[in-house]
Amino acid sequence: xxxxxxxxxxxxxxxxxxxxxxxxxxxxxxxxxxxxxxxxxxxxxxxxxxxxxxxxxxxxxxxxxxxxxxxxxxxxxxxxxxxxxxxxxxxxxxxxxxxxxxxxxxxxxxxxxxxxxxxxxxxxxxxxxxxxxxxxxxxxxxxxxxxxxxxxxxxxxxxxxxxxxxxxxxxxxxxxxxxxxxxxxxxxxxxxxxxxxxxxxxxxxxxxxxxxxxxxxxxxxxxxxxxxxxxxxxxxxxxxxxxxxxxxxxxxxxxxxxxxxxxxxxxxxxxxxxxxxxx
Numbered sequence: 001x002x003x004x005x006x007x008x009x010x011x012x013x014x015x016x017x018x019x020x021x022x023x024x025x026x027x028x029x030x031x032x033x034x035x036x037x038x039x040x041x042x043x044x045x046x047x048x049x050x051x052x053x054x055x056x057x058x059x060x061x062x063x064x065x066x067x068x069x070x071x072x073x074x075x076x077x078x079x080x081x082x083x084x085x086x087x088x089x090x091x092x093x094x095x096x097x098x099x100x101x102x103x104x105x106x107x108x109x110x111x112x113x114x115x116x117x118x119x120x121x122x123x124x125x126x127x128x129x130x131x132x133x134x135x136x137x138x139x140x141x142x143x144x145x146x147x148x149x150x151x152x153x154x155x156x157x158x159x160x161x162x163x164x165x166x167x168x169x170x171x172x173x174x175x176x177x178x179x180x181x182x183x184x185x186x187x188x189x190x191x192x193x194x195x196x197x198x199x200x201x202x203x204x205x206x207x208x209x210x211x212x213x214x215x216x217x218x219x220x221x222x223x224x225x226x227x228x229x230x231x232x233x234x235x236x237x238x239x240x241x242x243x244x245x246x247x248x249x250x251x252x253x254x255x256x257x258x259x260x261x262x263x264x265x266x267x268x269x270x271x272x273x274x275x276x277x278x279x
Contacts, residue, residue, distance in 0.1 A: 012042055013049050020057035026050060152226065156187035159233040162241070163249040186229070186252065189259035194222035200266060211269035218262050225255075 007015075015036060020026045027035065032043040160166075160183025168182050169175075197219035206212050232248060244252070 007036070007038065007042075009042060009045050009049070012036060012038060013046050016046050016050065017055060017057075020050075020055070023057070025057055026055070152191055152230065153184075153187045155230040155233045156190070156226075157181065157183040158237065159183075159229055159244070159252060160186050162233070162236060162244040163252040165252075185256050189256050190222055190226055190229070193259045193263055194219055194226060196263070197222060197266060200270065206270065208269055208272050210272060211266065214269055215266055218266065222262075 012032075016027065016032055019035065026047070029040065029043040029047060032038065032046060033040060036043075160181075165183035165186070166181060167179050169179050171178050197215040200206055200215035201212055201219055206215075229252070232244075236244060
């Protein structure tokens with residue numbers, strides 16, 4: 001900013017204006033002295049000129065409208081330097097007083113509404129929700145089982161007595177008075193296994209195909225065997241037979257052992273998961 005020729009007040013004013021616009025505010029006198037390397041008189045003269053012109057650094061474009069136009073005299077030496085060919089008499093320019101506009105013009109910006117983008121809605125077929133079905137009561141089964149229990153129990157116990165089953169001391173020498181009828185082993189073993197095999201066959205929780213297949217055929221065989229035992233007993237009672245034939249006695253005597261083997265085999269098959277092997 002330093003120069004061999006001192007800067008004029010007008011040039012300094014223009015530079016201070018540019019600096020003020022850049023900073024957004026009019027600098028102080030000390031700031032002008034520091035930034036432009038001038039003395040206090042010139043800094044004071046610049047501030048007075050800016051104040052008289054109504055300069056606003058935040059609205060530099062409104063200076064010409066807000067402040068009255070000022071004229072300054074041009075030295076003759078400058079005119080001679082710029083136009084050496086002829087001397088032109090300066091024509092006086094009329095001074096037009098323009099009142100500063102204080103009210104800001106309100107500008108209304110009309111923005112066209114952006115049409116809303118409507119996303120396509122996925123149409124989902126409504127599936128009618130059926131009312132939950134009522135659970136089937138199991139108490140009628142108790143009535144059916146009670147009647148069947150009496151008939152089946154009596155038939156198997158009677159058949160057992162005709163084939164040699166009867167009262168025995170379960171703990172001889174320990175509890176001689178503890179006596180049971182061994183004929184009850186027939187209804188307990190055969191009919192209980194039939195119910196157990198039906199449960200494994202018809203239940204959906206059994207993963208082993210072998211277990212379901214074995215349970216199906218053994219359950220059917222147990223029910224058929226139970227029906228045959230009832231038929232044999234009632235026929236012999238109706239005919240007045242007091243002792244069953246040897247082949248019926250042999251077959252009935254093997255029933256507890258057969259039931260035990262079928263029950264053990266079915267239990268082992270339940271632990272065998274062959275689902276992956278079939279896939």
